[in-house]
Each structure stands twice: as structure tokens, then as C-alpha cells.
Amino acid sequence: xxxxxxxxxxxxxxxxxxxxxxxxxxxxxxxxxxxxxxxxxxxxxxxxxxxxxxxxxxxxxxxxxxxxxxxxxxxxxxxxxxxxxxxxxxxxxxxxxxxxxxxxxxxxxxxxxxxxxxxxxxxxxxxxxxxxxxxxxxxxxxxxxxxxxxxxxxxxxxxxxxxxxxxxxxxxxxxxxxxxxxxxxxxxxxxxxxxxxxxxxxxxxxxxxxxxxxxxxxxxxxxxx
Amino acid sequence: xxxxxxxxxxxxxxxxxxxxxxxxxxxxxxxxxxxxxxxxxxxxxxxxxxxxxxxxxxxxxxxxxxxxxxxxxxxxxxxxxxxxxxxxxxxxxxxxxxxxxxxxxxxxxxxxxxxxxxxxxxxxxxxxxxxxxxxxxxxxxxxxxxxxxxxxxxxxxxxxxxxxxxxxxxxxxxxxxxxxxxxxxxxxxxxxxxxxxxxxxxxxxxxxxxxxxxxxxxxxxxxxxxxxxxxxxxxxxxxxxxxxxxxxxxxxxxxxxxxxxxxxxxxxxxxxxxxxxxxxxxxxxxxxxxxxxxxxxxxxxxxxxxxxxxxxxxxxxxxxxxxxxxxxxxxxxxxxxxxxxxxxxxxxxxxxxxxxxxxxxxxxxxxxxxxxxxxxxxxxxxxxxxxxxxxxxxxxxxxxxxxxxxxxxxxxxxxxxxxxxxxxxxxxxxxxxxxxxxxxxxxxxxxxxxxxxxxxxxxxxxxxxxxxxxxxxxxxxxxxxx
Numbered sequence: 001x002x003x004x005x006x007x008x009x010x011x012x013x014x015x016x017x018x019x020x021x022x023x024x025x026x027x028x029x030x031x032x033x034x035x036x037x038x039x040x041x042x043x044x045x046x047x048x049x050x051x052x053x054x055x056x057x058x059x060x061x062x063x064x065x066x067x068x069x070x071x072x073x074x075x076x077x078x079x080x081x082x083x084x085x086x087x088x089x090x091x092x093x094x095x096x097x098x099x100x101x102x103x104x105x106x107x108x109x110x111x112x113x114x115x116x117x118x119x120x121x122x123x124x125x126x127x128x129x130x131x132x133x134x135x136x137x138x139x140x141x142x143x144x145x146x147x148x149x150x151x152x153x154x155x156x157x158x159x160x161x162x163x164x165x166x167x168x169x170x171x172x173x174x175x176x177x178x179x180x181x182x183x184x185x186x187x188x189x190x191x192x193x194x195x196x197x198x199x200x201x202x203x204x205x206x207x208x209x210x211x212x213x214x215x216x217x218x219x220x221x222x223x224x225x
Numbered sequence: 226x227x228x229x230x231x232x233x234x235x236x237x238x239x240x241x242x243x244x245x246x247x248x249x250x251x252x253x254x255x256x257x258x259x260x261x262x263x264x265x266x267x268x269x270x271x272x273x274x275x276x277x278x279x280x281x282x283x284x285x286x287x288x289x290x291x292x293x294x295x296x297x298x299x300x301x302x303x304x305x306x307x308x309x310x311x312x313x314x315x316x317x318x319x320x321x322x323x324x325x326x327x328x329x330x331x332x333x334x335x336x337x338x339x340x341x342x343x344x345x346x347x348x349x350x351x352x353x354x355x356x357x358x359x360x361x362x363x364x365x366x367x368x369x370x371x372x373x374x375x376x377x378x379x380x381x382x383x384x385x386x387x388x389x390x391x392x393x394x395x396x397x398x399x400x401x402x403x404x405x406x407x408x409x410x411x412x413x414x415x416x417x418x419x420x421x422x423x424x425x426x427x428x429x430x431x432x433x434x435x436x437x438x439x440x441x442x443x444x445x446x447x448x449x450x451x452x453x454x455x456x457x458x459x460x461x462x463x464x465x466x467x468x469x470x471x472x473x474x475x476x477x478x479x480x481x482x483x484x485x486x487x488x489x490x491x492x493x494x495x496x497x498x499x500x501x502x503x504x505x506x507x508x509x510x511x512x513x514x515x516x517x518x519x520x521x522x523x524x525x526x527x528x529x530x531x532x533x534x535x536x537x538x539x540x541x542x543x544x545x546x547x548x549x550x551x552x553x554x555x556x557x558x559x560x561x562x563x564x565x566x567x568x569x570x571x572x573x574x575x576x577x578x579x580x581x582x583x584x585x586x587x588x589x590x591x592x593x594x595x596x597x598x599x600x601x602x603x604x605x606x607x608x609x610x611x612x613x614x615x616x617x618x619x620x621x622x623x624x625x626x627x628x629x630x631x632x633x634x635x636x637x638x639x640x641x642x643x644x645x646x647x648x649x650x651x652x653x654x655x656x657x658x659x660x661x662x663x664x665x666x667x668x669x670x671x672x673x674x675x676x677x678x679x680x681x682x683x684x685x686x687x688x689x690x691x692x693x694x695x696x697x698x699x700x701x702x703x704x705x706x707x
């Protein structure tokens with residue numbers, strides 16, 4: 001951190017991380033399905049920003065590739081896939097009943113963020129990777145919040161967006177801890193994410209057509225007596 | 226080049242099934258032919274691996290050692306028998322004569338097989354993760370294939386929960402890569418990780434191990450992440466259940482077992498107590514659920530959770546004998562569980578229900594299915610002369626020799642309770658007094674043929690283990706570390 005441009009990049013990455021966390025909290029805590037999708041796109045853009053900043057700081061071409069892949073798949077391809085598989089009715093849905101109300105969800109979310117720092121700390125103490133100090137705990141926080149979203153939301157599309165936010169969290173940590181992952185692995189992982197969206201989107205459509213609802217949290221035909 | 230062929234032929238069979246060439250019901254024989262070729266190639270790889278050769282192709286992008294070859298061979302075998310079972314089962318029960326739907330089934334079936342075969346042969350660990358994730362995504366529509374509300378609910382839970390698990394595991398693998406970079410420039414392969422592990426900071430290796438154990442443990446069906454498993458494994462068509470329960474769980478468990486020598490390389494860490502805890506918890510809860518179960522496909526699904534637990538305990542006991550028991554248990558479980566689902570599918574087809582209480586007097590109405598169901602139940606619960614009896618005996622013996630009395634006592638108790646529970650249910654279905662005259666459907670030829678074909682290896686390896694297979698099992702045990 002001895003040269004000034006490095007300090008600027010570090011500060012910018014911290015800012016990106018903070019806004020990244022806010023968008024993730026938004027995915028957990030709002031009622032509109034469409035707003036959740038927009039927040040996910042914003043979150044993906046912030047992941048791209050962080051990849052570019054770290055790419056400049058570490059002179060890593062891989063990270064520019066990650067940035068390009070993220071823009072292409074998460075801000076263009078996934079929204080397009082979802083628009084074409086899930087009917088517009090689903091996007092207009094306002095989710096009235098959730099497993100937990102929004103204030104309690106946010107309280108738990110805050111606790112999860114603190115937990116993420118506690119989990120990341122021993123790892124950061126063991127090695128010296130400057131940008132990991134910002135990205136690793138925030139990535140883990142987004143991961144916890146994504147899992148929490150899948151648990152508390154009953155609608156199909158918000159559950160899927162929770163899943164994708166969780167994946168973004170892992171990549172947010174990933175760009176700092178493994179800036180040199182082989183490109184073929186990055187490409188393969190990048191192909192995987194839109195396939196998740198496609199499969200879950202098509203499944204949502206079939207559930208909507210067949211059962212007349214996308215409230216997957218209310219499907220309880222299969223359970224132990 | 227066998228390794229490349231193992232991935233190429235399912236892709237070819239998929240293309241042929243979906244093309245006009247696969248129309249008019251030709252997709253089923255095309256798929257069966259593809260799986261037979263893959264099985265022959267897998268056997269050749271397994272024989273080479275049994276002789277201690279490290280099979281490689283494409284400049285080390287594809288590799289296979291003893292443990293990989295064992296899993297590869299089992300996947301290829303069950304893929305073949307399940308393709309035979311599908312032939313008439315899918316046409317009658319799921320596609321209802323819809324030719325296009327049948328072609329789609331075989332297209333997805335071949336891709337699913339390919340992703341399963343890719344897991345043990347891809348050398349790069351990141352690519353292996355992608356293959357595991359693809360097994361979920363490609364089988365989602367196979368789980369929901371019958372298009373009933375229950376099947377769609379099961380498919381939803383399956384995809385969402387196992388994908389959450391896979392993403393947790395991904396963070397684990399990224400942290401492993403981080404650690405291996407710090408330790409030096411080792412390649413990101415299992416061999417490279419085992420070499421790098423002693424130089425990795427334990428503060429990285431430990432969370433990476435836990436993330437992969439919990440993340441992929443979800444897909445293996447370890448308690449408490451098992452909730453999706455009985456749903457998916459009971460609602461899918463029987464041929465797919467055989468693959469999901471028989472080999473998909475094993476393929477993912479294989480990845481977790483690969484971490485044993487990696488974590489074992491670090492002087493201050495010990496993964497084995499975690500394996501034993503997760504394993505015993507899975508065996509315990511699955512056994513309790515087995516007692517109260519009402520649906521006979523669900524019963525075999527819970528039995529899968531139980532067996533995954535037993536294998537994990539065996540791996541956690543440590544030592545060459547226990548690991549040999551684990552490798553043998555993996556083999557016995559894959560053969561017996563796929564056979565159980567073929568017989569359960571036959572019974573469900575004959576009676577038109579999966580409820581245990583609605584099936585009575587099977588031996589009178591459908592003697593072949595009755596024989597298969599009873600035989601499968603004995604095989605899966607570890608009765609002699611089947612392979613699981615020998616493998617469980619090996620595991621108990623190794624545990625007692627290692628002084629792990631409490632673990633073995635608990636394990637033996639739960640295995641005994643599970644034995645009684647499964648045989649109680651199956652006994653009532655087979656010999657119970659029938660209520661009235663149920664309307665029965667005839668069992669199509671391919672289901673009957675599968676019950677005969679799949680019984681051969683199941684009976685054979687319990688009675689006689691060929692030298693090649695013995696060597697392969699020892700090589701697989703060696704790959705789990707000492």
C-alpha cells in the first residue's frame with residue numbers, strides 16, 4: 001500500500017464492496033419480484049467493478065476476462081433467459097407473505113454479516129493478500145445472505161435470485177483470493193451460472209402452468225408424517 | 226484413449242437420440258448401445274488401474290486412478306442396466322406414447338450419464354466441480370419427468386438445495402486453490418493438492434474442507450442436509466432413481482473421500498472425527514425414518530442416506546482395512562441399490578402405487594417382482610451371501626482392531642435396526658394377505674430383462690471377487706490415504 005494509486009484502488013474497492021453488500025441486503029429484504037431482479041443486476045455490476053479494480057492492481061488479465069464474462073452472462077444473458085422462461089405475471093407479483101417479516105429478516109441479516117467477518121478473520125490472519133481483507137468477508141456475507149434469501153422467500157424467482165446472489169458472493173471473494181484461476185475453469189463456471197438460471201426458470205414455468213402458482217415455499221405434498 | 230471415448234460416446238448417443246434418427250422409438254436402443262460401449266471402455270480402464278497404471282489422456286487433462294476407475298466402472302454399469310430398464314418403462318409409464326417426449330428423455334439421459342462419468346476422470350479440480358454441478362442441472366428435468374405436482378416439487382427442492390450446496394463447495398475449492406498457490410506452484414489436481422497440503426496454512430485448508438464437506442454433503446444426502454433426497458429419489462422415474470441413488474450420490478461422495486489424503490497431509494488437522502460424526506448422524510436419522518416410512522421408493526431413498534453414512538464412517542476409521550471396506554461398500558451399494566429401485570419400479574408399475582400399505586400378497590400376483598424385491602431387500606440390508614455383508618463385516622472388524630468400540634457399537638446397532646425395518650416392510654408387501662383383487666398391469670419385457678441382468682453382478686460379487694476387482698478395490702483404498 002506504499003504507492004498512492006494503489007491506495008486509491010484500495011479505497012475504491014472498499015466502496016464497491018460496501019455498495020455490493022447493500023444490494024445483497026436489498027435482494028433479501030424487498031417485496032417486488034422485479035426490484036429483486038434489478039438489484040441482482042446492480043450486484044453483478046459491482047462484482048464487475050471489483051474485478052476490474054483488482055485486475056488493474058494486480059496486472060491480471062484473468063480478472064478482466066472475469067469482468068467481461070460477468071457482464072455478458074449476469075447483466076445480459078440471465079435477465080434475458082428469465083424474461084423468456086418466466087411469464088410477466090410472475091414479475092408483477094408482490095410477495096405478501098414470507099416466512100419472516102422484513103424487519104426481523106434485516107436483523108438476522110446484520111447478524112450474518114458480523115458472522116461472516118468472524119469466519120473470514122482467521123483466514124486473513126494466516127496469509128497476506130491485501131484485497132482479500134475487503135473481498136473475502138463481504139463475499140462470505142453475500143453467501144450467507146443468499147442462503148438466507150433461499151430460506152425465507154416463498155416465491156420461485158426471488159429464491160432463484162437468492163441463489164444467484166450467493167454465487168455472486170463466492171465470485172466476489174474469488175476475484176481477490178484466486179486472481180489466477182485457469183481461464184478454462186472460469187469459462188466453465190461462467191457457463192454454469194446461466195444454465196442454473198435456465199433450468200430453474202423453465203422449472204418455474206412448468207410449476208406455474210401445472211400448479212397455477214409460483215409460491216414454491218407452499219409446496220408441501222412431500223414430507224414425513 | 227478410452228478416457229476420451231467414455232465422454233465421447235454418451236455425447237454421440239445424445240445427438241443421435243435427439244436427431245430424426247432417434248425417432249420411431251429408436252432412441253432407446255441407440256442409448257443402450259452407447260452405454261454398452263462405455264461400459265466396455267470403463268472395464269478396460271478399470272483393469273489398467275487395477276494393475277497400478279495411472280491412465281491419462283489429452284496431456285493429463287483426463288486421468289484415472291484406482292478410486293476413480295472404481296466409480297467410473299460402477300457409473301457405466303448402472304447406466305447400462307438403467308438404459309435397459311428405461312426401454313419399455315419410459316414408453317409406457319412416463320411418455321404415454323409421446324415419441325418426442327421419449328426422445329427428450331434419452332437426450333437428457335445421455336448428457337446426465339456423461340456428466341456423471343466426467344467427475345472421476347477430469348483432472349482439474351475446478352472442472353470437476355463444474356461436472357458435479359452439471360449432474361444436478363441435467364437431471365433436474367429427469368426428476369420432474371413424470372410432470373405430476375409431486376415430481377415438480379421434488380425437482381424444485383433438488384435443484385435449489387443441491388445448487389446452494391455446490392456453491393458452498395465452490396468457495397471451498399477456491400480457498401484450496403488459494404492455499405495451493407501460497408504453498409507453491411502445484412497444479413490444481415488431486416495429486417497436486419495432496420503434494421501441496423503439508424505446506425498450506427491450516428487456517429485455509431480447514432475452512433475449505435468444511436465448506437466442501439457441507440456443500441457436497443448436501444448432494445450426497447448427509448443429515449441434516451438430506452431433506453431433498455427422499456423426495457427426488459422417490460418421485461423420479463425408477464430408472465433415474467437407480468442412477469441417482471445408486472451412483473450419483475457415490476460420485477459426489479467420491480469427491481469428499483478425495484479430500485481425506487489432502488487434509489491428512491497437514492500435520493495439525495484431522496478430518497476423520499468429522500467423517501465419523503456426520504456418518505453416524507446420517508445412519509442414525511435414516512434408520513429412524515426407515516422404521517416409519519410409508520412409501521417403498523422413499524424407503525430405499527432413506528436406505529441410501531444410511532449407506533452414505535456407513536461409507537463415511539468407514540473412511541473416517543482410517544487404515545487400509547477400513548478403507549478397503551469402504552471401497553467394497555461403495556461397490557456393493559451401487560449394485561444393490563440400483564437393483565432395489567428396478568424392483569421397486571416394477572412393483573410400482575404392476576400395482577400403480579408406491580404406498581407400502583396398498584401392496585400386499587406380491588408373491589401371489591407378481592412372483593418375479595416379489596423375488597426381486599425380497600432379494601434386493603436382503604442385498605441392501607447386508608444379509609449374506611451379498612457383498613454388503615462382507616463389506617460391513619470388514620468395516621466392523623477394522624474398527625474393533627483400531628479400538629473404536631463406541632463407533633462400531635452404534636453403527637452395528639443402527640445397521641441391525643435398519644435390517645429389521647426394511648425386511649418388516651418388504652415382508653408385509655410380499656407375503657401379506659391381499660385385500661380383495663387389485664387391478665394389475667403386466668410388467669413389460671425390458672423391466673423383466675433388467676431384473677435378470679442386474680441380478681448377475683449382484684449375486685456374483687457376494688460369492689466370488691475376481692482378482693482384478695480385488696486389486697482395483699485395494700488401489701481405490703490406497704487412494705483414500707493410509
